[in-house]
Amino acid sequence: MTSAAEIPDTETVPEEPPGGGEPARVAGGIPEATVARLPVYLRALYTLAERGANTVSSDELAVCAGVNSAKLRKDLSHLGSYGIRGVGYDVEYLVYQVSRALGLTQNWSVVIVGAGNLGRALANYGGFLTRGFQISAILDSDPSLVGRPIGPVTVRHVTELESVITSNSVAIGVIATPAGAAQVVCDRLVAAGVTSILNFAPMVLSVPDGVDVRKVDLSIELQILAFHAQRRFAERFGQESDSVAEA
Amino acid sequence: MTSAAEIPDTETVPEEPPGGGEPARVAGGIPEATVARLPVYLRALYTLAERGANTVSSDELAVCAGVNSAKLRKDLSHLGSYGIRGVGYDVEYLVYQVSRALGLTQNWSVVIVGAGNLGRALANYGGFLTRGFQISAILDSDPSLVGRPIGPVTVRHVTELESVITSNSVAIGVIATPAGAAQVVCDRLVAAGVTSILNFAPMVLSVPDGVDVRKVDLSIELQILAFHAQRRFAERFGQESDSVAEA
DNA sequence: GTGACTTTGTGCATTTGTTCACAAACGACG
DNA sequence: CGTCGTTTGTGAACAAATGCACAAAGTCAC
Numbered sequence: 001m002t003s004a005a006e007i008p009d010t011e012t013v014p015e016e017p018p019g020g021g022e023p024a025r026v027a028g029g030i031p032e033a034t035v036a037r038l039p040v041y042l043r044a045l046y047t048l049a050e051r052g053a054n055t056v057s058s059d060e061l062a063v064c065a066g067v068n069s070a071k072l073r074k075d076l077s078h079l080g081s082y083g084i085r086g087v088g089y090d091v092e093y094l095v096y097q098v099s100r101a102l103g104l105t106q107n108w109s110v111v112i113v114g115a116g117n118l119g120r121a122l123a124n125y126g127g128f129l130t131r132g133f134q135i136s137a138i139l140d141s142d143p144s145l146v147g148r149p150i151g152p153v154t155v156r157h158v159t160e161l162e163s164v165i166t167s168n169s170v171a172i173g174v175i176a177t178p179a180g181a182a183q184v185v186c187d188r189l190v191a192a193g194v195t196s197i198l199n200f201a202p203m204v205l206s207v208p209d210g211v212d213v214r215k216v217d218l219s220i221e222l223q224i225l226a227f228h229a230q231r232r233f234a235e236r237f238g239q240e241s242d243s244v245a246e247a
Numbered sequence: 248m249t250s251a252a253e254i255p256d257t258e259t260v261p262e263e264p265p266g267g268g269e270p271a272r273v274a275g276g277i278p279e280a281t282v283a284r285l286p287v288y289l290r291a292l293y294t295l296a297e298r299g300a301n302t303v304s305s306d307e308l309a310v311c312a313g314v315n316s317a318k319l320r321k322d323l324s325h326l327g328s329y330g331i332r333g334v335g336y337d338v339e340y341l342v343y344q345v346s347r348a349l350g351l352t353q354n355w356s357v358v359i360v361g362a363g364n365l366g367r368a369l370a371n372y373g374g375f376l377t378r379g380f381q382i383s384a385i386l387d388s389d390p391s392l393v394g395r396p397i398g399p400v401t402v403r404h405v406t407e408l409e410s411v412i413t414s415n416s417v418a419i420g421v422i423a424t425p426a427g428a429a430q431v432v433c434d435r436l437v438a439a440g441v442t443s444i445l446n447f448a449p450m451v452l453s454v455p456d457g458v459d460v461r462k463v464d465l466s467i468e469l470q471i472l473a474f475h476a477q478r479r480f481a482e483r484f485g486q487e488s489d490s491v492a493e494a
Numbered sequence: 495g496t497g498a499c500t501t502t503g504t505g506c507a508t509t510t511g512t513t514c515a516c517a518a519a520c521g522a523c524g
Numbered sequence: 525c526g527t528c529g530t531t532t533g534t535g536a537a538c539a540a541a542t543g544c545a546c547a548a549a550g551t552c553a554c
Binding site: 030035036038039040042043044064065066101102103104106108110116117118120121122124125131132133171172195196197198202203204206210212214216217218219220221222223224225226227228229230231232 | 277282283285286287289290291311312313348349350351353355357363364365367368369371372378379380418419442443444445449450451453457459461463464465466467468469470471472473474475476477478479
């Protein structure tokens with residue numbers, strides 16, 4: 001049973017042992033916080049694999065990933081019971097399971113919109129994108145950039161957005177345009193069928209239900225750092241900076 | 248009276264009204280989740296101010312920021328009681344209060360290490376960095392890049408890292424190097440006195456206590472998107488990958 | 495085969511974050 | 525001056541995430 005879970009191009013998925021205490025709420029049942037950490041574990045696992053490790057304990061892996069080992073075990077337990085007590089986890093097997101859980105056993109086509117500094121940086125990221133992701137195109141509205149080779153592709157004009165998406169089955173769009181253009185680009189991506197968007201423009205995008213947007217925002221991160229830095233300094237100097245703690 | 252709503256262009260700290268129920272746990276007492284959202288509110292406020300809005304209700308601001316209005320009110324309440332019932336918040340005053348809470352009333356010096364594609368992109372981000380942040384220098388180990396003008400500064404050699412930090416009182420370091428160099432750079436930043444680090448290199452940095460590291464990781468974001476995309480597709484095609492819906 | 499040792503997986507208590515719903519506070523208006 | 529509609533600020537219920545601590549389940553040495 002549970003053969004419905006097989007992945008077409010590769011082998012069969014290990015079936016759920018019936019005696020398991022937990023109903024194995026795989027698939028959609030993985031908590032958000034766990035999903036956000038899985039990529040970190042995956043990278044740590046790749047690093048360990050390169051070093052020649054065959055197995056790894058939750059403690060070791062937790063150190064590599066920079067998290068608490070209990071948390072790591074609980075996270076992994078959401079994917080299934082893939083460890084061996086007294087031994088640890090088989091590195092290669094866990095790589096496969098985490099990849100599968102994240103949906104990286106298939107290849108995702110990505111289109112980058114905006115070939116400015118940031119778009120170029122992303123397209124050149126090569127090494128980190130290539131695992132499970134493929135840049136189908138990078139687009140810009142500036143004609144003087146069109147034709148310029150960047151990373152694995154050459155810049156094409158943004159008018160080609162729709163055709164690029166349909167002909168390459170692009171599912172993920174990356175917005176690396178100025179803020180002013182972001183919403184328009186976003187709308188076009190959505191209209192063309194893209195349902196996953198990574199937004200680098202510093203603005204809140206509005207999208208219909210069923211579209212997933214994640215944002216990466218430099219200035220937000222800096223401001224969060226500033227907050228903590230301020231707090232540390234205030235503490236250190238015991239100086240209630242403005243109204244740190246009025247009576 | 249009711250002068251509490253006036254905008255102090257100086258810095259008169261609004262005193263706690265005696266009838267207040269809560270002891271105003273400002274300063275360090277702001278929850279992490281709130282701190283992470285304050286920059287979003289701040290940007291929305293700037294946008295509203297540019298549009299000429301004088302006051303804004305929690306509902307409007309919540310829409311602009313893309314959050315629930317109750318959450319927004321609770322978040323703002325951690326900074327103090329700066330709204331006016333029946334009216335809303337004074338935009339300019341709230342900008343000031345949020346900025347102050349985030350520590351943006353002072354200027355933070357930032358050093359960027361790594362003048363590759365990403366470092367260049369960051370240095371050129373200009374518009375978004377300038378509010379409260381100033382790029383003191385951008386450094387690289389490649390001699391052929393040294394002297395090249397990027398954004399507001401020119402590239403200097405990474406050997407100058409320590410002197411740049413001390414002479415500019417740099418408190419925030421941005422790591423935009425390849426993963427291989429990140430830990431070394433990080434150690435040097437920390438040794439030179441930097442206690443806030445923004446890491447763009449795809450690896451886990453280890454730092455001593457008292458140093459704050461935030462990471463921005465492209466591939467992690469993409470992988471999280473892939474997870475949700477996979478889940479959506481599985482749902483849509485009725486292909487119950489394992490146990491999509493509970494029970 | 496047995497016992498000692500290691501490591502997983504998880505129940506549970508605690509902490510942190512979110513959302514609802516409403517009283518208190520305010521301006522406006524006559 | 526009192527009433528009315530609006531909006532804040534927050535208590536309380538709910539939900540999510542964390543971390544501890546330990547039984548269960550395995551390996552390994554002999």
